[in-house]
Amino acid sequence: ILVELRAVALNYRDPMRANGLLPPEAVEGSPLSRGLGCDGAGIVSAVGPGVTAYKTGDRVSGLMAAALGSHALTHAGAVGPMPGTMSYIEAATFPVAFLTVHHTLADQARPLPGETLLVHGGAGAVGLAALQCARHLGLRVIATAGTETKRDLLRTLGVEHVLDSRSLDFAPRVRELTDGKGVDIVVNSLSGEAIAQSLDLLRPNGRFIELGKRDIFLNNPLLLRPFHRSLTFLGFNLDSIVFDRARGPRLVLDTAARVAAGQYRPLPHTVCPAARVDEAFRLLQHSRHVGKVVVAFDPLDEPVPVEPALGVPALDGEGTYLVTGGLGGFGAATAEWLADRGARHLALVGRRGAEAPEAAAVLQRLAARGVTATAYAADVTDETAVREVIAAVDATGHPLRGVVHCAMQLDDAPLADLTDERFAAVFAPKAAGAHILDRLTTGRALDLFLLHSSVTAATGNLAQAPYVAANAHLEALARARRNAGRTATALAWGPIADTGYVARSNLAATMTGLGFEPVTSTEAFAAADHILAAGTDVAGIGRYRWGRARRLLPSLATPRYAALVPAGAADADESREELLRSLAAMSTEDAVRAITEALARHLAGVLHIDPSELDPDRNLEDFGVDSLMGAEFILQAREYFGIHIPPGELMGGGRTLTHFARLIHDRLGLHSSQGAPPPGP
Template sequence: MVTLAVRASGLNYRDVLIATNLLPGEAIEGTLSAAGTGLECAGIVTAVGDGVEHLAVGDRVCAMAPAALASHTTTAAAVTGKIPDEMSFAEAATLPVLAATVHYALAHRARLRPGESVLVHGGAGGVGLATLRYARHVGAQVIATAGTEAKRDLLRALGVEHVFNSRDLTFVEHVERLGGVDVVVNSLSGEAMVRSLELLRPGGRFIELGKRDILGGGSLPMNPFHGDITFCGVDVTRMPQHLFAEVFAAIRQGVHRPLPYTLYPAARVAEAFSAMRHSRHIGKIVVSFDEQDEPLAIEARATAPVLDAEGTYLVSGGLSGFGAATARRLAERGARHLALVSRRGPAAPEASALLAELAERGVRAQAYAADVADPAAMAKVIQAIHVGGHAPAGIVHAAMHLDDDALTELSDERINAVLLPKIAGGLVLDEIARSHDIAQFIMYSTVSAVMGNARQSPYAAANLFLEALVRQRRARQESGIALAWGHIGDVGYIARNDISHFVTGIGLLPIPSAEALAAGEHLAATGASVCAVSRSHWGRVRGVLATADAATRFSLLIPADHEGDGQPGGHDKLRELATMPLEQVVPHVAGTLIQALAKVLHTDPGLLDRSKPLQDYGLDSLMAAELSVRARNLYSVEISPTELLRASTTVDDLAQFVCARLPSRQDLKESRPS
């Protein structure tokens, strides 16, 4: 491993997609992006790990690195390489991701050869320019597309003979006249992607760099594959590390050279993200950490607490669902001794498989049949832990019982059954923690406790009690954090009962358990006492907040399209449409969408024409995704970004799309408040 003092960090579209919640969790999990924002940087080596021979403290380097948008980062030595003395840090920061992407895609996947031709979409972007340079080095011909005339002019000035528009499908006819191509480097989606595939000559190779069609379950026609073509989905974050030695050697040899870039000091990072999102740049955007730049408030990076390999970590409810996922996470983090408590203990359905899995990892996990709310039963568990020779070091309270119903329908017995595991169990574990000076005390709560759920009153009360218990412990200078979980997508009550579609529909989006637990660890490291881990569509959530107090509590998170700009949002807008004469509905929706488009384009609505194709305004994929989200927030209607990027789509067309997907007129009227 190598630790760097970062001097410049390259900003990538992937960072923007993650920051704006447009990249699904499965595209992040297991990659460098899971650690935080930033994939690449340049700086000075401040420390090296054992066995690192090709680098030394003080070396000037560039690297692929996790959470690289920071003053310091630590990464693998294999993905770190020296840079030439004459190369600045800002120049070097433009290279790691793009050089690795192009080298991996064209040298190893496409095997681009002299005399071949390559079609690259978005040719004026970072990948496009890097592709142009590498193809010339190989001796291949480049055909490029770009979204604006200025970018097309740049490519022509750089010597690209054939340059076409990426905003429509006219490039298809032009490339067909040229006889097709041997390689396509693609970042387009939908029909443009399919038509690009059809442009390949026999034996051609299609390099897919985008994620939308792949993760969205897109489909391709099979006919083009009759021509013995190859399709490769390339993700540089999953590239074999040993190939980076080739990449850094090629950088030092001048095969991959720094790209044009726009430099932002770290104090203006918000402007850098905005510029990236709206494609107001050519080449790369680089964020500088130069000491001579504007002053920057630096916040120490929180690090997750170190687990005690000699101590025992007790997890109530730890033999199934999210509790079992917690046990696995503790094992991954270094816990070697686990006490997993549930009413059924070893007889729990998931117990035997979980214990066997943990044993294979070298973890000594013991299942205990005990009621966490029973002080005597838990005293026996603690005694058994001491007999095992590994004293309690941490507690996670994940036990729960749900019984959803209107409060008036719940008997005292049903209410007590919900309250007991959380409240009485929490008090028992609190007493154990105070008696044993437990370093980590974690209570599991739920976001529904603060948002409100009319059918979970006892459950909300029980979880709010646990949050209050943690606050009381912290007031006594004792350890503790309460984590209010949102929609855990792969395990637990929601996944087990197959109600994910419903929960997603009300705005609570699924989070993989591993990602949620990692976020919980980060929050614990910050010293927080009570906090939530949830991925939410706040426009939808607003419609289900149970009380006015809850709506006020989350008002800063609700999109401006719903509050704060004088416009009603969500269901209110639908009810508003029900009061209008039918002939006014489409023009009214078009007027609202003009306002939304103006916000996306950062321009005056009065300058926009409802009958003009959206493509003429330079709308790119990120901007189309943002406009799609705004349309969904306004009218609870899904409009694919692909529909917005069609060559002829206008605001009037978009209004027709929205109105065609609205509930029936009668349903709109019936949704009006009484």
């Protein structure tokens, strides 16, 4: 069925996926792995063949892949009817939490009235749903939560015994509260040692419901001795149940019946209009909510900004694409990118033509891909020579369908030191060449007219005045062509890591130090794909640390760049650089200690505690760091130290602040004569 969405509740996996922090096994091969959002409520707008349970206009809620949009397509068996008096926002709080709890606690654990249930993370959505289910089943409840505010909430909701989930002290307290007998059922979302401690709390015939995924994805071992007491371990994957043709519809309808009967009530929730979905993600990422965060699609709310889906250009395999400067460096990489996008006939223009140093290799690579690439010797500032190249292209029977102007010349010097001739030698290949190409293609049906500009057109460069002026000229030409109804795009490239001038001159480290971090050509062209498909006239592609670059380029301190260089950005960057300089001068032991202190400050901010409360040799899991808190900590560490840290390296047992510090020390290349101890496995 096709559902027109009215409300979508977010889950923790949504901000983690948006930040690229979910392991592949969490998002691949799952019916719900496509897009963001899966708790949806809305109106059926179309039904497929054989669907008899629903008709157009029915109000439904349930599981829907990529629900965070105007419409979602889902299986009819994955949704249930909404009670007539319930709002869409309330209905969106049910699917994941209550389907999870009803299946695991009510159906699989099959508790008896009077049994004792331990719920970890009781103030989360699933925890709150478990409390409702437990009350209906007549269970005695002990719950844990990570902050005093959330523990107070649970007491307000009637939970008699509420403990701290961020400390393993919950185990002796549970024994004390149960006179040493332990509990009958554990609903677990903690990881690491907390799992072993919770298993030990189970009475004979106890049931352990594992809702966390961290230890499962890491394939961590589980000690078997506790199972001698006839324990049951229940692992759970909602996709596997709901989309099972036999079990799924029964679970959904059974849960919906309890909702209709009032046995399950809507969860506490915070609502954000769809136009402010970013606020919803931030709220969830920082755990500043109780229950669910719901994105509402109310027609009376402010309009939702709509952007077209990202696309890629599709080039004409029968046409020819002319590339100036295409026989070497970034121009040659551009030619191969055009081949990736369907071009099968290329005219590569350079002053030396086939005699250019890289020409033979470029032509050979393209030929191996089935591309007919022809080298032409021509000066792009010579209009007669360019006209002859275009005439030769026409004679091939594959008409000119696009132009990419990559030609460039550099002669770095202060403007006062440049003669007119030196200035023109840099300016003309870009500016004059572009105008010649513009004039000679007038009246032709081109699907591509791409001009390679540079970020210097916006930032300036004291030693490259003619180069800066020429790039600004290209961008003005692109806008003029667009205004005249003709195709054109100017791309202001930042430094490229693997080809072109920066790579050839070994300037990557220098550029990074100035705040202009080189990107690979693969990254660059992936961004260019979307820009060209969107029909943008002028855009920039690069990776920059604007706070650092502002120290070199005064123009970045002007109001024009206020959004790129917010207040304090330069100070933060200086703080990072000062730390790195200090670390380089330290012994390994002192450097690791300094990094540990910096990490402790970041983690303390995530946990809202004082850094002095963090033992650097204690597992992160012992501090109650859940997946979302871990994601925020990883992002902060990545940004602060300027390095990539895969999430998998920060998960599992033995992961302490000291371990992370050693890992970062190694990644930063800060080696002393003493040698740093290697990070643990």
